[in-house]
Amino acid sequence: MVVCAGTSWDGVWFPEKHIADRLTDFAPILYVDPPVSVLTRWRDPARAASLKGPRLRLIRPGLARLTPVIPPGIHRLGFPEVGDWHLRHQVRRYTSMLTNRVHAVVAAAPSDPFGACDEQLRVVFATDDWVAGAQLMGIAEGQIRRAEARLAAKADLVVAVSETLADRWRDRGPDTVLIPNGCDSVAFALTDEASSPDDVDLPHPIAGFIGHLSDRIEVSLLEAVAERGRSVLLVGPRQSTFDIHRLDRLMARPNVRWVGARPFEQLPSYMRLVHVGMTPYGDTPFNRASFPLKTLEYLAAGRGAVATELPAVRWMDTDLVRVASTPGAFADAVDTALDEPRTPELAGRRRAFATQHGWAARTARFAKCLDIQER
Numbered sequence: 112m113v114v115c116a117g118t119s120w121d122g123v124w125f126p127e128k129h130i131a132d133r134l135t136d137f138a139p140i141l142y143v144d145p146p147v148s149v150l151t152r153w154r155d156p157a158r159a160a161s162l163k164g165p166r167l168r169l170i171r172p173g174l175a176r177l178t179p180v181i182p183p184g185i186h187r188l189g190f191p192e193v194g195d196w197h198l199r200h201q202v203r204r205y206t207s208m209l210t211n212r213v214h215a216v217v218a219a220a221p222s223d224p225f226g227a228c229d230e231q232l233r234v235v236f237a238t239d240d241w242v243a244g245a246q247l248m249g250i251a252e253g254q255i256r257r258a259e260a261r262l263a264a265k266a267d268l269v270v271a272v273s274e275t276l277a278d279r280w281r282d283r284g285p286d287t288v289l290i291p292n293g294c295d296s297v298a299f300a301l302t303d304e305a306s307s308p309d310d311v312d313l314p315h316p317i318a319g320f321i322g323h324l325s326d327r328i329e330v331s332l333l334e335a336v337a338e339r340g341r342s343v344l345l346v347g348p349r350q351s352t353f354d355i356h357r358l359d360r361l362m363a364r365p366n367v368r369w370v371g372a373r374p375f376e377q378l379p380s381y382m383r384l385v386h387v388g389m390t391p392y393g394d395t396p397f398n399r400a401s402f403p404l405k406t407l408e409y410l411a412a413g414r415g416a417v418a419t420e421l422p423a424v425r426w427m428d429t430d431l432v433r434v435a436s437t438p439g440a441f442a443d444a445v446d447t448a449l450d451e452p453r454t455p456e457l458a459g460r461r462r463a464f465a466t467q468h469g470w471a472a473r474t475a476r477f478a479k480c481l482d483i484q485e486r
Contacts (some may be wrong), residue, residue, distance in 0.1 A: 112481070113202060113213055113228060115143040117220035117238065120176050123323060123348065124375045126238045126272060126292050126404070127219035133474035135173040137483045138214060141206055142176045145220060146198050148183040167205045177205050191222075191254055199227035215481050218266075221250075221258035225265045232481060235262050237271040237280055238292075240400035247326055247350075247397070259283075268480060273423050275400040290476050291426070292402040296469035298379060299411035300462055305379040310370055313342035316449045318417075319385035321378055322405045324369075325350040327398055329419070330357050332391035335438035336445050337364050346381045348372040382412045387448035390418035394436065406432060411465035413458030415448035417441065427468075431461050 114131040120142055131142045147162060167177050181197040206213055206228050213228035219236040241259060245252040263269075263283035271277035272292045281287045311317075318341050320333065334357075337343050343366060349358070362369045373381065382388075388409030392398040402423040409416040410431055418424050419436045433444040451457075478485070 112138045112483075113141045113143060113206060113216045113224070113230070114236075115198070115202070115216065115218050115220060115222065115224040117145060119144045119178075120170070123372075124295075127217070127236055129293065129295070129470045130236070130474055130477055132174070133470055134478060135171075136474075137478045137481075137485050139173045139210070140175070141202075141209060142170070142174065143198075143202060143224070144176065144178045146179040146181040146194060146222070148181055166201075167208065175209060177201065191258060195223040198222055198224055202227040214483065218262055221255050221262070223258065223261050223265070225262070233265055233267045234481065235266045235269040235280070235285070237269055237276045239272075240276060240279075240397050243395065243397035243400065270477060270480060272402045273400055274426060275422055279400075288480055290473055290480070291423070291468070292404050292407070293468050293470040293473035294404055294407035294411045294465050295375075296407075296411040296462070296466045297471075298376075299382065299408055299465070300413075302379045302382045302412035302414075305383050307383055308370070308377070308380050311344060311368055311381070311384055313344060313366065313368055313384075315342065315384075316386035317342040317344050317384050318387050318389055318445050318449060319344040319346065319381070319414075320389045320391065320405075321346045321381060321385075321408070322390075322403075323347050323350070324358065325353050327392050327395070327401075328353070329391050329393035330354055330361065331438045332419070332441045333389070334361055335442035336389070337361060337367050339442050339446060340366060341442075341445065341449060343367045344381065344384060345369040346371075346373055346378070378408075379412065382408070382414065385409075385412075385414055386453065387415035387417060387445060388412075389441075389445065390416070390424075391441065392419050392421060394419065394421075402426075407465050407468050410461040411469075413453065413461050415451060415453070415461075417444045417448055429464055431464055 116127045118125045179201040181194050213230045215232035216230040217234045221241045225233045242255045245255045266285040269280040269285045269287040277289045390403050390406045406418050416432045420434045435441040435444040
């Protein structure tokens, strides 16, 4: 199977990476990074790391990774199809080195890899509202709409992570199933046994945000919590263009610490310091169509969770997540959660709920939709 991802294997663990990692129990997987150009070496040092070494490399038995390289400028008007052609050409070339039969190609980004390998099944993995996220990706909205239309015309199946996305793709015609995002319940269940990091000196209790500091975040919610004098820990990469001065002021507060991006394997260590996890997403079309992983991760660690009111939060339908959307109400909810004792019974309820929504169960359902059996 081939999974054409929206994020590099070196980057944050987004849904397609979790799914690809676990699908290796069912079939050999080629994980395809988003295409990069030679200019990436100078313009985006973080992604340039993916250009080091061979284009095709083995991560472990049953899981290989490909980093396609394409000409610069493909996002300009009239060039996306050229980029897609280069993507298909390289996927075909490198998969032929691994196998002579590809069961399925999964497109988890608005690029068209379909037809590259004479695959039996063409699947769109709709992880986000790509049109609403066009600005985040630095791509014209019209270009994303046309890309989605091409994918919908070719797809045999669409797997959507939220009901909002599922309804949208059904309207385009392809068979569509809902498989919400999950969490690594096993990794986060070991949070209390993880070693504590040595770069955080905040007084307890701590309210934490573990994720990508980007335009998805409503900074006023974090400001409201910090203004109460509560300790706030921020863990994750920062979008360079996101509300720079306002975020700088927040991070300059003595009760706020930002430790930057950390590998996924280290996140339980930082989660250990957190009493309540925050999902402070703004009410935007992109967020309304999303299914935040972090809320489930907080529960998997046995921590409290406070989130803004989004359709995915309502879908979970649990009293384990406090919901508030205005700065004052959000800070009130965090205050209440911070003052709540984390008893073994309450932590166990949170972990049990998260386990029901673990990536193992999500991947098994994904594999069933692809008509493949565990090896």
